[in-house]
Amino acid sequence: MMKTLTLSLALVTMGAVNKPAEHKSPVEPAPLVAPKSEQGTAAQWTQRMLSRFHYKPQSLDDAMSRKIFKRYLDALDGEHWFLLQADVDQFRKYELAFDDLIRAQNLQPAFDLYLKYEKRVKERTEYARELLKGEFSFTVDEDFVYEREDTSWAKSVSELDDLWRRRVKNDIIRLKLAGKDLPSIRTTLDKRYKDLLIRIDDLDSDDVFQIFLNAYATAIDPHTNYLSPRSSENFQMQMRLSLEGIGALLRRDGDHTVIQSLVPGGPADKGKALKAGDRIVAVGQGETEKERMVDVVGWRTDDVVDLIRGKRNTWVRLEVLPAELGEAGSSSLVKILRDEVKLEEQAAQSRVIDIEKQGLKRRIGVIELPAFYMDFNGRAQGRADYRSSTRDVKRLIAELQGKKIDGLIVDLRNNGGGSLQEATDLTGLFIDQGPVVQVRDTDGRTELEFDSNPGLVYDGPLTVMINRSSASASEIFAGAIQDYGRGLILGERSFGKGTVQHLVDLDRYADTENKLGQLKMTVAQFFRVSGSSTQHKGVLPDIEFPSMIEGDDFGESSYDNALPFAEIAPAEYKASARTSADSLALLRKRYQQRSANDPEFNFLLADMKYFKEQRERDSVSLLLSARQTERDNESKRLAKRKQEREALGKAVKEAKLDEGLDPVERALAERNEDKKENEEPDVLLVEAAHIVADVVSLNDPKLRTAMLNPKSSAKID
Secondary structure, rough: OOOOOOOOOOOOOOOOOOOOOOOOOOOOOOOOOOOHHHHHHHHHHHHHHHHHHOOOOOOOOOHOOOHHHHHHHHHHHHOOOOOOOEEEEHHHOOOHHHHHHHHHOOOHHHHHHHHHHHHHHHHHHHHHHHHHOOOOOOOOOOOOEEOOOOOOOOOOOOHHHHHHHHHHHHHHHHHHHHOOHHHHHHHHHHHHHHHHHHHHHHHHHHHHHHHHHHHHHHHOOOEEEEEHHHHHHHHHHHHHHHEEEEEEEEEEEOEEEEEEEEEOOHHHHHHHOOOOOOOOHHHHOOOOHHHEEEEOOOOOOOHHHHOOOOOOOEEEEEEOOOOOOOOOOOOEEEEEEEEEHHHHHHOOOEEEEEEEEEEEEEEEEEEOOEEEOOOOHHHHHHOOOOEEEEHHHHHHHHHHHOOOOOOEEEOOOOOOOEEEHHHHHHHHHOOEEEEEEEEEEOOOOOEEEOOOOOOOOOOEEEEEEEOOOHHHHHHHHHHHHHHHOOOOOEEEOOOOOOOEEEEEEEHHHHOOOOOOEEEEEEEEEEEEEEEEOOOOOOOOOOOEEOOOOOOOOOOHHHOOOOOOOOEEOOOOOOOOOOOOOOHHHHHHHHHHHHHHHOOHHHHHHHHHHHOOOOOHOOEOOOHHHHHHHHHHHHHHHHHHHHHHHHHHHOOOOOOOOOOOOOOOOOOOOOOOOOOHHHOOOOOHHHHHHHHHHHHHOOOOHHHHHHOOOOEEEEOOO
């Protein structure tokens, strides 16, 4: 699925009614937005930076102009709900001209295209409001297609009318399933559609310019972005206030605001109710439902951030569509108490898992590392007790060795990265001396980050757990451990972000008193000591665990314009004795045998199959009876799972159906209450402990044969 920076102020994916006799004339755009002279200067300086100093500089030519034209259309109306084919054809003359227009500082055609889009949005939302006054039939066998990014543009107004009729009808069905009567449904939806008109009227010249220039910047790679002067100020404020709030980094994906990562130790991370890839569709203030939920589908990311941001010890409610579900999936309500993110809550933690194998007890140490952190101020001040991930892990290893562990797991799941120096130093705890990562800059020069400290802090059996949200510094560490043959990598393919970005202040380069904004630009790439890049491809596990999220749905490879995987010459390094092919095959076989007989694993696989089926859907039925049947089947599935887990004596995490409500009126019951009591077991961590215990047994010739049919149990203490 192609990822685009879509502005489209589309409705939540639901709706349809019979078309009334006629609808009112559209509202004409109120005061027209127009380009400013300083924006032409900013565009010109952006072109100079991207074509000269980007890691993969690309000329601003006709080929790039074609990309800009497409991405700008995608940013405005990526799912083709507003513009007509005739509108697109009208502006096709600029498809190969945006390169010349940017050099000439002529932004008027880009603004003209936006104004056409704005006019169409107002026409559609006014039409949707008129539809609400008509009569509805829910016995017609027709579908609502909500995945439209690969569809053609509507060729006529009547074709758009039919698309929106289905959309509004779908909105009504969801509310009917929630038990709402028709008068209240009309009131609710009219308010929702009216809000779209308000939001588009709030967009100004700076907003339009940022959308257009990002069509250029993101055509080069997904991590290169232009920030307008206002966005730059907001970005700096977010950086200063990053340790207060819910602790989540957000990004835009189509019409949705998506959680890119969670700040370790932050309120969202501690609540365990949110994860990377989840889509926020509504935001509400306060602990109770006195204040309505605000629909944020189609909103700009900074506007969503403004709603979520707040003072410490205040509540925010988020309606979330889980990452593993498709557009027709059931959303849930998450309540979070805003708080300060404390360093100690980001810090590494340890525990021990006891495994019984061949009549022997194996003690497997676990170190959970949520981020690669360092107290840079404390270090600069020469404080002896400054905190860092390497220092903390070194201390925890000593404590675990005091508990006589037989093997160690370093858990990097959901670790989005952090300090490059920390990734290098942490690797040094497990290897003797040598290079850890290669960094190549825009000039093609390659520098090595070295572990220069002789000796190992821990030389026993080691595994590293990763998942799709393990990125950047996590991939550097995991890749080095794998290349050196120092340990096994378990889990999912990692995120695949192997690039470095710097923030460029355009005001420093342009001779003008006007504020031009900033450019976040990719300037370097990481390479493993083996010469392989973590970019795009990520780190591939030696033993792969099942994943809720498909690689094409999340991670670097989900971007249509991610920089490609690449290789360079390997560095000079001395690898340890690797796990032999025969031993690795045996470990995989043992894992497969255990997981096949583990009820919790089977629950996980069943959920993955179900979620995959949901993600593959691109439409829903507009038959009310069919939707009710789907809802009933989902109720039965959840009830069956609860009974199965109760039969195993497991704590049950309550799951709730989609109430059928959209954000404004949603009032779901709490889901994250007594989270620790209801939390499901960490099946994958227990299995990782079994694998480490198998590695320990492999080192004992007398036990190797007995490993073929062991009876084992696991207990976390």
